[in-house]
Amino acid sequence: xxxxxxxxxxxxxxxxxxxxxxxxxxxxxxxxxxxxxxxxxxxxxxxxxxxxxxxxxxxxxxxxxxxxxxxxxxxxxxxxxxxxxxxxxxxxxxxxxxxxxxxxxxxxxxxxxxxxxxxxxxxxxxxxxxxxxxxxxxxxxxxxxxxxxxxxxxxxxxxxxxxxxxxxxxxxxxxxxxxxxxxxxxxxxxxxxxxxxxxxxxxxxxxxxxxxxxxxxxxxxxxxxxxxxxxxxxxxxxxxxxxxxxxxxxxxxxxxxxxxxxxxxxxxxxxxxxxxxxxxxxxxxxxxxxxxxxxxxxxxxxxxxxxxxxxx
Amino acid sequence: xxxxxxxxxxxxxxxxxxxxxxxxxxxxxxxxxxxxxxxxxxxxxxxxxxxxxxxxxxxxxxxxxxxxxxxxxxxxxxxxxxxxxxxxxxxxxxxxxxxxxxxxxxxxxxxxxxxxxxxxxxxxxxxxxxxxxxxxxxxxxxxxxxxxxxxxxxxxxxxxxxxxxxxxxxxxxxxxxxxxxxxxxxxxxxxxxxxxxxxxxxxxxxxxxxxxxxxxxxxxxxxxxxxxxxxxxxxxxxxxxxxxxxxxxxxxxxxxxxxxxxxxxxxxxxxxxxxxxxxxxxxxxxxxxxxxxxxxxxxxxxxxxxxxxxxxxxxxxxxxxxxxxxxxxxxxxxxxxxxxxxxxxxxxxxxxxxxxxxxxxxxxxxxxxxxxxxxxxxxxxxxxxxxxxxxxxxxxxxxxxxxxxxxxxxxxxxxxxxxxxxxxxxxxxxxxxxxxxxxxxxxxxxxxxxxxxxxxxxxxxxxxxxxxxxxxxxxxxxxxxxxxxx
Ligand SMILES: Cc1cc2nc3c(=O)[nH]c(=O)nc-3n(C[C@H](O)[C@H](O)[C@@H](O)COP(=O)(O)OP(=O)(O)OC[C@H]3O[C@@H](n4cnc5c(N)ncnc54)[C@H](O)[C@@H]3O)c2cc1C
Ligand SMILES: Cc1cc2nc3c(=O)[nH]c(=O)nc-3n(C[C@H](O)[C@H](O)[C@H](O)COP(=O)(O)OP(=O)(O)OC[C@H]3O[C@@H](n4cnc5c(N)ncnc54)[C@H](O)[C@@H]3O)c2cc1C
Numbered sequence: 001x002x003x004x005x006x007x008x009x010x011x012x013x014x015x016x017x018x019x020x021x022x023x024x025x026x027x028x029x030x031x032x033x034x035x036x037x038x039x040x041x042x043x044x045x046x047x048x049x050x051x052x053x054x055x056x057x058x059x060x061x062x063x064x065x066x067x068x069x070x071x072x073x074x075x076x077x078x079x080x081x082x083x084x085x086x087x088x089x090x091x092x093x094x095x096x097x098x099x100x101x102x103x104x105x106x107x108x109x110x111x112x113x114x115x116x117x118x119x120x121x122x123x124x125x126x127x128x129x130x131x132x133x134x135x136x137x138x139x140x141x142x143x144x145x146x147x148x149x150x151x152x153x154x155x156x157x158x159x160x161x162x163x164x165x166x167x168x169x170x171x172x173x174x175x176x177x178x179x180x181x182x183x184x185x186x187x188x189x190x191x192x193x194x195x196x197x198x199x200x201x202x203x204x205x206x207x208x209x210x211x212x213x214x215x216x217x218x219x220x221x222x223x224x225x226x227x228x229x230x231x232x233x234x235x236x237x238x239x240x241x242x243x244x245x246x247x248x249x250x251x252x253x254x255x256x257x258x259x260x261x262x263x264x265x266x267x268x269x270x271x272x273x274x275x276x277x278x279x280x281x282x283x284x285x286x287x288x289x290x291x292x293x294x295x296x297x298x299x300x301x302x303x304x305x306x307x308x309x310x311x312x
Numbered sequence: 313x314x315x316x317x318x319x320x321x322x323x324x325x326x327x328x329x330x331x332x333x334x335x336x337x338x339x340x341x342x343x344x345x346x347x348x349x350x351x352x353x354x355x356x357x358x359x360x361x362x363x364x365x366x367x368x369x370x371x372x373x374x375x376x377x378x379x380x381x382x383x384x385x386x387x388x389x390x391x392x393x394x395x396x397x398x399x400x401x402x403x404x405x406x407x408x409x410x411x412x413x414x415x416x417x418x419x420x421x422x423x424x425x426x427x428x429x430x431x432x433x434x435x436x437x438x439x440x441x442x443x444x445x446x447x448x449x450x451x452x453x454x455x456x457x458x459x460x461x462x463x464x465x466x467x468x469x470x471x472x473x474x475x476x477x478x479x480x481x482x483x484x485x486x487x488x489x490x491x492x493x494x495x496x497x498x499x500x501x502x503x504x505x506x507x508x509x510x511x512x513x514x515x516x517x518x519x520x521x522x523x524x525x526x527x528x529x530x531x532x533x534x535x536x537x538x539x540x541x542x543x544x545x546x547x548x549x550x551x552x553x554x555x556x557x558x559x560x561x562x563x564x565x566x567x568x569x570x571x572x573x574x575x576x577x578x579x580x581x582x583x584x585x586x587x588x589x590x591x592x593x594x595x596x597x598x599x600x601x602x603x604x605x606x607x608x609x610x611x612x613x614x615x616x617x618x619x620x621x622x623x624x625x626x627x628x629x630x631x632x633x634x635x636x637x638x639x640x641x642x643x644x645x646x647x648x649x650x651x652x653x654x655x656x657x658x659x660x661x662x663x664x665x666x667x668x669x670x671x672x673x674x675x676x677x678x679x680x681x682x683x684x685x686x687x688x689x690x691x692x693x694x695x696x697x698x699x700x701x702x703x704x705x706x707x708x709x710x711x712x713x714x715x716x717x718x719x720x721x722x723x724x725x726x727x728x729x730x731x732x733x734x735x736x737x738x739x740x741x742x743x744x745x746x747x748x749x750x751x752x753x754x755x756x757x758x759x760x761x762x763x764x765x766x767x768x769x770x771x772x773x774x775x776x777x778x779x780x781x782x783x784x785x786x787x788x789x790x791x792x793x794x795x796x797x798x
Binding site: 070071139140143146150151154161178180296299302 | 463464466470474475477478495505506507509510512513514518553556557559560561659660661662663688691692693726727728729730731732733734735739743746747748750751752754755757758759761773774
């Protein structure tokens with residue numbers, strides 16, 4: 001069954017095929033919207049244009065390279081977060097961005113959501129060094145570089161990543177990675193109602209952060225706050241103490257937040273995280289306050305050239 | 313151009329906007345504002361205007377927009393890419409009076425500041441609350457938050473914490489036509505077109521930043537600082553790779569070569585660095601006390617595996633400052649070696665550091681001019697520092713060719729022509745080597761969306777149309793040759 005209001009569903013398996021599909025759509029005057037795995041389809045109705053055909057890039061899968069020395073990698077846009085994580089685990093690296101859900105790596109950046117890691121590492125897009133794109137008129141361009149630092153030219157990478165797919169289709173990303181913790185611990189926050197969860201989610205997420213200290217890292221999530229510990233594994237009690245101390249410090253400003261204890265159960269954590277995300281996302285889809293910039297049409301016109309800009 | 317160059321009506325209107333005493337047109341002032349810290353490029357403005365707040369910036373920009381007069385915002389003028397000059401008759405909006413830290417929201421760890429606040433001043437405010445502002449350019453005691461954001465400045469700590477753009481949550485702007493907007497904000501939901509990110513690093517050509525909403529992070533519980541001296545730069549680079557390969561994440565990884573060491577030791581910045589060393593490496597780690605203890609020990613062991621001539625680990629804060637003293641004073645010390653210096657800025661993937669440093673050495677030999685090296689090794693960001701005499705045209709040509717050769721080599725190694733100083737006027741001719749025509753065209757078109765008449769810091773950052781360069785009175789013409797004269 002084709003997704004909501006979709007004229008046609010196109011699924012590309014390679015960047016070249018995607019470009020041809022975009023070209024054909026441009027020539028036919030068909031509007032396109034871009035998706036990865038469309039795992040967040042239930043979020044899209046508020047944006048979706050019913051007259052669009054949908055181009056999915058979830059088939060562009062696989063790692064191009066991992067450079068452990070530089071702590072960078074290049075990955076195809078449709079690679080799932082799980083596949084990416086698996087490949088990085090082998091190199092003892094990680095992308096500090098993870099929700100344990102399905103979905104493509106490009107979607108994770110282009111979906112416009114905040115990161116569970118935001119408190120520690122800022123916005124997800126801070127991990128993107130460069131990318132390749134197909135524009136609505138089928139031009140192919142690169143943005144950024146593969147080095148961790150470059151200020152040459154305008155920062156097209158951030159502009160494009162912040163567009164929720166309405167400026168260009170991403171085919172490949174070059175990412176900055178972090179060393180993978182050797183030990184993880186997860187903290188379960190006290191029981192709350194969904195409303196409280198949502199409120200706390202904001203309260204905890206918005207402050208923008210704990211230190212990115214490399215050893216103990218906090219994810220400020222409403223339901224569970226995992227902490228990652230690098231270096232030699234600590235004894236359980238030692239770990240719990242360290243994590244609790246750090247958590248108290250992080251949550252001190254959020255009145256009424258007293259961590260209840262450590263739980264080291266990854267599966268339970270993932271369930272909680274996804275539940276938290278859903279609460280957050282549902283609120284968003286039913287009227288999350290969002291002001292689209294007045295600049296969108298003018299910026300879209302630059303990237304679309306003579307073609308119809310990509311739909312939301 | 314002097315006072316007479318500013319049409320009386322324009323002058324009157326600017327004076328009405330900011331007050332008579334804040335419109336400067338005397339020869340001395342105009343001379344002081346004719347360039348940034350890359351004095352290779354100079355052009356006297358028609359006037360310097362010092363607005364007190366965002367409303368006054370807006371009023372000035374409206375006047376300049378209507379009159380079709382080019383203008384640029386200025387922080388402290390420490391830019392190193394010739395990015396801050398207007399064609400003759402243009403106006404410099406000097407934001408040094410807009411220097412208030414408006415708010416430190418300790419709960420949310422957010423600071424709201426005016427753009428003229430000096431980087432280190434915000435640092436001191438934040439420190440009172442156990443917080444810090446991470447970006448730490450070497451110019452931080454002088455350069456401003458607005459200038460740092462406009463250039464997307466970096467510094468030693470950026471290896472761990474990222475460049476300025478990662479710490480700017482939102483910007484209040486006055487657009488080229490005088491409208492005011494806010495892009496981004498303290499909530500950082502990153503859910504809208506990221507114009508905040510686009511404005512960072514745009515070298516003052518997208519909007520005038522009149523307010524900054526910045527992310528603060530907690531002070532680390534502990535810091536560990538280590539120092540290693542090695543026989544040569546290549547060994548220091550190998551030690552850097554070993555530290556990274558071990559999964560450690562230092563706050564900073566800084567290297568200085570022997571010429572830099574000697575320059576420091578021969579200057580007032582003397583720090584007791586070992587003169588016989590071919591290179592020194594400073595490593596700093598941060599985190600909880602236990603973690604710092606572990607990481608510092610691990611770093612110390614790794615330094616020990618690279619035949620060090622000397623290893624030190626800071627025992628206290630005074631010791632730590634002593635270790636950093638040489639590195640922090642190096643820029644100043646090198647500046648004294650010759651009448652002029654060119655601080656280059658290029659990036660390579662970290663794994664190519666040793667290779668690019670060898671190339672820099674080769675090129676320096678060809679120029680016959682001394683080069684010293686200080687670099688952010690963790691980021692692969694090199695800063696060869698050439699000393700020369702700007703009165704000698706042959707020496708000028710040689711440094712410029714050397715610079716071009718080195719930056720093209722950075723690109724060959726899949727790097728970038730700038731890691732933190734920006735393009736300005738200095739590197740425009742190299743943009744076509746890093747980006748293809750399509751990518752540059754997109755950047756030009758985006759510039760036109762926000763800066764349609766190109767009145768806002770005209771001609772910087774992107775390749776200029778032929779002829780436009782003549783609008784700027786250059787100190788002298790840049791050589792675009794890529795080979796040294798025989
Ligand atoms: C408010 C919100 C908060 C979120 N928070 C988090 C979080 O904290 N952590 C986390 O991991 N995930 C978060 N997400 C979800 C994140 O978007 C998914 O994890 C992502 O991986 C979905 O991938 P997908 O391929 O299924 O995307 P899709 O559902 O296919 O698309 C999502 C969005 O990304 C765009 N897009 C996808 N692929 C491309 C591409 N190749 N080129 C251009 N545009 C593309 C689409 O146009 C669409 O706007 C959040 C999402 C939202 C909306
Ligand atoms: C000794 C020395 C050491 C340095 N070390 C470093 C370093 O370690 N890392 C690094 O990144 N840089 C370094 N620099 C370069 C320079 O300090 C930075 O580029 C700094 O960010 C410039 O800040 P400023 O306030 O001096 O800006 P200015 O030089 O005044 O301006 C720089 C650019 O920003 C624009 N601009 C300034 N303020 C605004 C505003 N409010 N709105 C819009 N545009 C604006 C200007 O138009 C200009 O294009 C160094 C410079 C010197 C002289």
